[in-house]
Amino acid sequence: MVERLLGGDAAALARLLSHVERGDALGEAAVDRLYADTGRAHIVGITGPPGAGKSTLTNALIGAFRARDRRVGVVAIDPSSPIAGGAALGDRIRMGEWHADPGVFVRSMAARGHPGGLAPAAADAIHLLDAAGFDPILIETVGVGQGEIAVAGASHTVIVVQGPGFGDGVQALKAGLLEIADVLAVNKADQPGAAEVARLLRDELGAFHVGGRTPPVLLVSAIAGDGVEQLAGEIGAHLAHLRDTGGLAERQRQIAGADVLARVDAVLRGRLGGQSGWGGTADELLREVAVRTTSPAAAAAVLLGRLAQ
Amino acid sequence: MVERLLGGDAAALARLLSHVERGDALGEAAVDRLYADTGRAHIVGITGPPGAGKSTLTNALIGAFRARDRRVGVVAIDPSSPIAGGAALGDRIRMGEWHADPGVFVRSMAARGHPGGLAPAAADAIHLLDAAGFDPILIETVGVGQGEIAVAGASHTVIVVQGPGFGDGVQALKAGLLEIADVLAVNKADQPGAAEVARLLRDELGAFHVGGRTPPVLLVSAIAGDGVEQLAGEIGAHLAHLRDTGGLAERQRQIAGADVLARVDAVLRGRLGGQSGWGGTADELLREVAVRTTSPAAAAAVLLGRLAQ
Numbered sequence: 001m002v003e004r005l006l007g008g009d010a011a012a013l014a015r016l017l018s019h020v021e022r023g024d025a026l027g028e029a030a031v032d033r034l035y036a037d038t039g040r041a042h043i044v045g046i047t048g049p050p051g052a053g054k055s056t057l058t059n060a061l062i063g064a065f066r067a068r069d070r071r072v073g074v075v076a077i078d079p080s081s082p083i084a085g086g087a088a089l090g091d092r093i094r095m096g097e098w099h100a101d102p103g104v105f106v107r108s109m110a111a112r113g114h115p116g117g118l119a120p121a122a123a124d125a126i127h128l129l130d131a132a133g134f135d136p137i138l139i140e141t142v143g144v145g146q147g148e149i150a151v152a153g154a155s156h157t158v159i160v161v162q163g164p165g166f167g168d169g170v171q172a173l174k175a176g177l178l179e180i181a182d183v184l185a186v187n188k189a190d191q192p193g194a195a196e197v198a199r200l201l202r203d204e205l206g207a208f209h210v211g212g213r214t215p216p217v218l219l220v221s222a223i224a225g226d227g228v229e230q231l232a233g234e235i236g237a238h239l240a241h242l243r244d245t246g247g248l249a250e251r252q253r254q255i256a257g258a259d260v261l262a263r264v265d266a267v268l269r270g271r272l273g274g275q276s277g278w279g280g281t282a283d284e285l286l287r288e289v290a291v292r293t294t295s296p297a298a299a300a301a302v303l304l305g306r307l308a309q
Numbered sequence: 310m311v312e313r314l315l316g317g318d319a320a321a322l323a324r325l326l327s328h329v330e331r332g333d334a335l336g337e338a339a340v341d342r343l344y345a346d347t348g349r350a351h352i353v354g355i356t357g358p359p360g361a362g363k364s365t366l367t368n369a370l371i372g373a374f375r376a377r378d379r380r381v382g383v384v385a386i387d388p389s390s391p392i393a394g395g396a397a398l399g400d401r402i403r404m405g406e407w408h409a410d411p412g413v414f415v416r417s418m419a420a421r422g423h424p425g426g427l428a429p430a431a432a433d434a435i436h437l438l439d440a441a442g443f444d445p446i447l448i449e450t451v452g453v454g455q456g457e458i459a460v461a462g463a464s465h466t467v468i469v470v471q472g473p474g475f476g477d478g479v480q481a482l483k484a485g486l487l488e489i490a491d492v493l494a495v496n497k498a499d500q501p502g503a504a505e506v507a508r509l510l511r512d513e514l515g516a517f518h519v520g521g522r523t524p525p526v527l528l529v530s531a532i533a534g535d536g537v538e539q540l541a542g543e544i545g546a547h548l549a550h551l552r553d554t555g556g557l558a559e560r561q562r563q564i565a566g567a568d569v570l571a572r573v574d575a576v577l578r579g580r581l582g583g584q585s586g587w588g589g590t591a592d593e594l595l596r597e598v599a600v601r602t603t604s605p606a607a608a609a610a611v612l613l614g615r616l617a618q
Contacts, residue, residue: 028606035604081612153581233375247600256605257581258600263609265574268616272462272566279617289559289565296432296565297337299571307577308588308617 001005002033005132010102013132017107020124031265038130039252041073041240043049045155046140047148049178052163053187057222058140059097062104064232069103073134075125076108077118077151078142105134108142119265123259126154136235152180153258156251157238159231161185162201163193178204181215181302185232189219189226215240310341314441319411322441326416340433341467347439351548354464356447356457357410357486358556361472362496365538366531367449368406369415372542374445374513378412379463382443384434385417386427387451388458412566427463429575430566437462447546460569461489464546465560468540470494471510473503488514490524492543498528522550 004012019027047060058074065072100103107129109122115234118139126147129137139155141147152158161179183204186198201217209215216234220227242248268278277283285302313321329338355367369381374381401483407413416438418431427435437560438446447474448464450456469490487493493514495507510526518524525543529536549555586592594611597603 032606034603036601039601059418107433109327120605130506142529143326153353175408218505221317227539250577252599253586254581256608257586259605260595260598260608261574261577261581263605264612265570267535267609267613272563272570275567277562279613282617284564286569290561291568292345292348295341297341299569300576301568303573303616304576304588307573307617308591309615 002030003067005128006037008239009132010105013105013128016128017125020121020128023121025176027121028123031127033162035127038127040133040191041126041135041137041156042157042235043126043130044136044138044235045151046138046161047158048141048161048182049163050194051165052161053222054140055142057159057161057185057228058138060097060141060222060228061138061235062218063225064228065172066103066231068278071103071134072105072134073126073129073132073137073139074105074106075103075122075137076140076142077122077147078108079109094126100135103201105129105132108244118258118262120151120259120263123154125261132242146253148177148180150258150262154255156242156248156255157182157235158267159183159235160187160195161187164188164191178208182204182238183215183231184217185220185231186217186225187220187222189221190224194219310566311339312436314339314343315346317442322414322437325437326434329430329437330418331531332430333371333449336430336433336586339437343440346437347436349442350435350444351466351544352435352464352564353441353445353447354460354467355447355470356460356467356489357373357450357470358472362471363470364451366401366468366470366496366529366537367447367496367535369529369531369537370447370541370544371407372534373537375412377541380412380443381414382435382438382441382446383413383415383449384431384438384446384457385415385449385451386415386431387419401512404407412436414441427459427567427571428495428566429572432571434490439526457486457489459567459571463564464490465557466491466563468492468494468544470496471506473497473500487517490514491526491547493526494529494536494540495526496529496531498530499533503528570603 001016005016016027016030020031021027026289046054046061052177055076059077060073062072098106107125109119122139126137126139139151141151158179158180162182162184164186178201181185184198184201186194186201188194198217198219205214205217218227218231218234220231222228239248242251271278277286282303284296285299289296289299310325311320315324325336325339328338330336331498355363355370357363357533364385367385370383371383388542416434418428418434431448435446435448445595448460450460453536466490469492471493487510492512493507495503495510497503507526507528514523514526527536527540527543529540531537549558580587586595591612594608598608600603
């Protein structure tokens with residue numbers, strides 16, 4: 001199946017994606033074997049407040065990259081509550097318009113409560129699409145949620161999408177989305193207020209990125225298709241910028257770190273729920289914390305020191 | 310300040326809480342020194358879907374415990390987006406009714422993006438209230454969000470609050486809240502549907518907890534005060550059950566593990582954002598993942614092995 005995926009077989013890709021989604025041993029073994037063949041795709045995160053039109057813009061970007069003869073992978077991350085679980089069925093349906101195009105592969109995945117980074121299953125899905133030759137790979141957050149930081153941590157280039165409205169949306173952007181944006185897209189540019197939002201964002205960004213690269217702010221209308229071509233161009237320009245400045249290697253290291261951390265987390269959190277602990281002397285350390293002979297911060301310092309050994 | 314807190318000085322407690330909220334060195338040192346004096350409080354998590362009336366029920370429970378002459382601490386966790394940040398100002402105001410009672414101490418805290426467990430600052434707030442002699446300590450999740458699992462992981466007893474309505478709320482409960490519930494409270498019992506919801510929940514729980522303790526399902530009306538006394542009684546009964554069965558030590562260990570994990574996470578995530586990595590050979594391992602000579606799963610396995618050494 002691994003050989004067939006590397007040869008571009010979509011059915012093998014779909015089957016392996018189901019295995020990584022279930023988190024079973026076959027999926028894990030496949031990613032382990034394929035991982036050396038990854039690292040070629042440009043990974044582009046698309047995030048922003050609810051209602052900004054991320055899904056429509058993702059669709060429009062697929063079209064723009066297809067027009068450039070790129071094979072486009074899409075992973076839609078549904079940051080549904082770790083409690084609710086479940087994948088975004090509506091999103092699978094929405095993306096159905098690309099079903100007949102073998103140059104587009106769309107997969108929706110639930111985030112399933114690994115909010116320190118992308119769920120290992122979602123990271124594995126990106127690795128599989130990468131190995132299968134899709135480039136770029138668009139990672140889109142669906143709905144409201146905590147997925148933004150995780151998506152940013154898994155991407156080379158982060159597109160923050162903002163609607164034309166003021167109020168809560170702009171507040172949310174100010175509070176944290178601006179910091180992660182490599183490119184800003186003010187969507188629904190045909191609606192009143194879009195130009196004003198773009199102006200405000202440019203002011204904010206200018207204050208932020210003194211001396212360095214200031215993320216461009218583009219007015220787009222995903223539905224009308226206006227500005228989408230320029231956005232695709234800016235996405236490519238950002239990758240070129242990362243290559244030129246040596247920033248790409250640093251992003252790769254950060255992506256790797258977030259990926260590994262999410263896996264360590266998932267295992268440790270799974271063990272916390274059960275009777276068994278973290279294993280070996282770490283268990284003894286946790287028992288000391290439980291009986292108050294070691295403080296949580298002191299125990300954390302010991303474990304962090306061991307990680308670095 | 311530490312001595313004054315142990316002596317019951319509310320001003321010292323408030324000041325140290327501000328230090329731990331900022332995550333500064335003084336707060337960390339204080340918790341480290343006080344930690345040996347913690348572990349005496351009964352920690353009670355209060356969670357459930359939005360609109361179930363968690364805040365009103367928390368207020369009613371404060372009253373019930375005050376009537377038993379218990380000193381009650383409350384930490385309200387605002388699981389606001391890791392991006393938005395900021396504490397629940399509205400909640401601070403809401404809890405103002407206990408302002409004049411020295412036997413009640415309420416603090417709202419933002420979760421600030423450590424969703425693997427409670428934010429270290431929130432865990433530290435609980436430790437401070439514990440050291441200051443508050444018992445029980447109620448941890449309440451505010452609003453919608455991902456805080457439920459984190460709160461459950463920090464509590465000896467988890468109260469899941471459900472409203473009288475069917476639909477999404479019951480779905481959400483089925484999907485995961487039932488597993489973490491030690492006691493279920495169907496709130497707004499005077500409204501139609503409450504008894505039916507309670508009956509359905511009892512059926513679900515019976516199927517779930519075959520052979521073990523089945524969590525009681527109580528009908529309560531937080532506003533009218535009906536059933537609140539019984540709920541306070543069931544909370545105490547659950548602690549007695551944990552003591553009798555030896556389950557308390559296991560919960561303490563799990564709470565300690567979640568606390569330590571959140572701290573390890575917070576440090577690692579902070580380092581991922583910067584130029585420096587995890588330190589020592591862990592950095593080398595992440596570089597290997599970045600350049601594709603080691604897979605993320607293999608690197609995670611190495612680090613997990615080192616934690617257990």
